Amino acid sequence: MAPPLDKRLVQRATATRGFLVAVALTGIAGAVCVVAQAWLISRAVAGVFDTRSTDFPGPLPGLGAWAAAVLGVFAVRGVLSWLNAWLAHRASAAVKSQLRTDIMAARLARPADSSVSSSALITLVTQGLDALDGYFSKYLPQLVMAAFIPVLMVAVIAANDLQSAGIIAVTLPLIPLFMVLIGLQTRDQVRRRFRFQTRLANHFADLIAGLPTLQVFGRARAQLRGLRETEDTSRAETMKTLRITFLSSGVLELLSTLSVALVAVSVGFRVVDWDLDLATSLFILILAPEAYLPVRQVGVHFHDSADGTAAAEAAFALIEAGSSRPGGDQPPPDLSSAAIVFDQVSVTYPGADSPALDALSFTLRPGEALVLVGRSGGGKSTALAVLMGLVPPSVGRVRVGGVDLATIDMDAWRRQLAWVGQEPGLLRGTIADNVRLGFEGASDTQVRSALDRAGGSSLDAGRLVGDDGEGLSAGERRRVALARALVRIELGGARLLVLDEPTAGLDQATEAVAVAALRDAGVGALLVTHRPALLRIADEMIAVGGQEANR
Numbered sequence: 001m002a003p004p005l006d007k008r009l010v011q012r013a014t015a016t017r018g019f020l021v022a023v024a025l026t027g028i029a030g031a032v033c034v035v036a037q038a039w040l041i042s043r044a045v046a047g048v049f050d051t052r053s054t055d056f057p058g059p060l061p062g063l064g065a066w067a068a069a070v071l072g073v074f075a076v077r078g079v080l081s082w083l084n085a086w087l088a089h090r091a092s093a094a095v096k097s098q099l100r101t102d103i104m105a106a107r108l109a110r111p112a113d114s115s116v117s118s119s120a121l122i123t124l125v126t127q128g129l130d131a132l133d134g135y136f137s138k139y140l141p142q143l144v145m146a147a148f149i150p151v152l153m154v155a156v157i158a159a160n161d162l163q164s165a166g167i168i169a170v171t172l173p174l175i176p177l178f179m180v181l182i183g184l185q186t187r188d189q190v191r192r193r194f195r196f197q198t199r200l201a202n203h204f205a206d207l208i209a210g211l212p213t214l215q216v217f218g219r220a221r222a223q224l225r226g227l228r229e230t231e232d233t234s235r236a237e238t239m240k241t242l243r244i245t246f247l248s249s250g251v252l253e254l255l256s257t258l259s260v261a262l263v264a265v266s267v268g269f270r271v272v273d274w275d276l277d278l279a280t281s282l283f284i285l286i287l288a289p290e291a292y293l294p295v296r297q298v299g300v301h302f303h304d305s306a307d308g309t310a311a312a313e314a315a316f317a318l319i320e321a322g323s324s325r326p327g328g329d330q331p332p333p334d335l336s337s338a339a340i341v342f343d344q345v346s347v348t349y350p351g352a353d354s355p356a357l358d359a360l361s362f363t364l365r366p367g368e369a370l371v372l373v374g375r376s377g378g379g380k381s382t383a384l385a386v387l388m389g390l391v392p393p394s395v396g397r398v399r400v401g402g403v404d405l406a407t408i409d410m411d412a413w414r415r416q417l418a419w420v421g422q423e424p425g426l427l428r429g430t431i432a433d434n435v436r437l438g439f440e441g442a443s444d445t446q447v448r449s450a451l452d453r454a455g456g457s458s459l460d461a462g463r464l465v466g467d468d469g470e471g472l473s474a475g476e477r478r479r480v481a482l483a484r485a486l487v488r489i490e491l492g493g494a495r496l497l498v499l500d501e502p503t504a505g506l507d508q509a510t511e512a513v514a515v516a517a518l519r520d521a522g523v524g525a526l527l528v529t530h531r532p533a534l535l536r537i538a539d540e541m542i543a544v545g546g547q548e549a550n551r
Helices: 007-012 015-049 063-109 118-130 132-160 162-171 174-216 223-272 278-323 380-387 410-414 431-435 444-453 474-490 508-519
Strands: 340-347 357-364 369-373 395-400 417-420 496-500 524-528 540-543
Touching (some): 015 063, 015 278, 063 132, 118 132, 118 174, 118 278, 132 162, 132 278, 223 278, 357 380, 357 395, 357 540, 369 380
Parallel strands (some): 496 524
C-alpha cells in the first residue's frame, strides 16, 4: 500500500512543507481548545447538579460566565477551523500550479514523446490534479492531527482515570487496522477507475479527431455503441468506488461508536458506585470521542484523497520521465562555420522490432542545402527529430563542429534552428502573432515582407486564427510557418533551416515564390521533400531507407 504521505509531494511541492507545519500548529491549538471546552462544560454541568460541591454551593451563580467562556472556546475553534481550510486551499492551489508547471516542462523537454496522449495529459492537468483539493483540505490536515491528538487525549484522560485511558489505548489501534484493510481495496479500485476515466477521454478524443473520416465512410453513428460501452464502464467503476466509500465509512463509524460505548458503560457503572465523581466522568465522556475522531476521520477522508493521489502518481511519473532531459550544458558551435555530421545514426523506438532510422551518415556543411529523400516511413522525419535533439540516437553519433550533440545545451542549440514541419503549430491570435513567434520584435513591415516572400501575399496579417490554425487551409498554414522561419533566420539569429515537406499543398506559382525565398535566405538547410522545385536547389541529396544516394 502507498504511504499515507507521498514524500514526492513534500520534496517537489515546496508549499506542502509550510502547510504541514501550519496544520500541526493549528491542530495543537485546536486540541487544547477541545480539552478546555470539555473541562468548562463538565465543571459547569456538574456544578448545576452537584449542589453539595464545595466549588459551587447551591445553584450556580456564575452560569453566565461559564457559558461565555464556552462560547469563547467555540469562537476560537471556529477561527482555527477557518484558518485550517484557508491554509489548505492556498497550499493546494500552489501545489497544483507547481505540478502543472513541472508537467508541462517535462512534456516540452520531450516533445516527440508519444507515450502519453494529449487527451490523457489534459485529463491529468485539469480534472486529475483538481482532485488534490480533497487531499490537502481534508485528508492531509486530518492525517497530521491524527498523529498527536489521540496521544494528547489519552494522556489527559489518563491523568483523570487510568481505566478509561486503558480502554481507549486498547481499542484505538483497531481503527487504523481496519483503515489499512479498506485502504488496500480503495487504492486498487481508484487506480482502476482512473484508468477507465483516461480510456474514456482517449476514446472520445480519437472519435473527435477521426470524425471527418468516419463521416466520409458513413461510420460515424456506428461509433455510438462503442462510446456508450466505454461510458457505461467508467460509470460502473465510479459507482464501485462510491460503494466502497460509503461502506468503509459505516464500518469505521460503528467501530468508533462501540469503543466509546465501552468507555461510557465503564464510567457509568463507577459513577453509580460512587467510584467516580460527576465532573470527572463528564470530562472523560466528552474527551473520549475526540480521541477516536481524528483517526476515524483519516479513514473517511482517505477516499477524498484517493483520486488526487492517483493523479499525483501519474503526474510524478510524467515529471520524472521528463527529468532525464536530452543534451548537456556545453554551448553549441556557430552553425555559420560548423559542419553537422551524422555518423551511422540509427534510432529504434521503444517496443519497436526494427529501427525507424538505420545507419544514416552524411555531412551538412555551412550554407549548403541537403535534401533527404526516400520512401515513406524510411526515417526521414526521424532524422530531423534527431538533429533537433527531440529523439536521441540508439546507435551512432551526431557531431556539430566536432562536438557531440548529446553534450550540447538543447535550448541554445535550438535557438540556431528554424523549423517548419508537415503540420505547423499555430496559436490562437492573428497571422502576424504567429509569424512573430519566430522573432517577437518583428515590425508590421517585416511581417508583411516575410509573408509575401513565403507565398502568402494574399494573406491578411491581421486575420484571426483559431486554436491549432483553425480557419486556415493546410497550404496557408505552411505559408505562415515559412514566413515565421524567415523571420527567425533574418531577425532571430537562426543559422539552419530544418524543413519537412514545407511546400506540400502549395500550387506551382506559390511554391516558386517560397523556393526563391528559401534560396535567398543565405543559411544552411536540411530538407525532407519530394517536390522537384526543392530538389533543384539542393547541393546534395541523401537517400534514407536503403535507396541509392543522388549527388
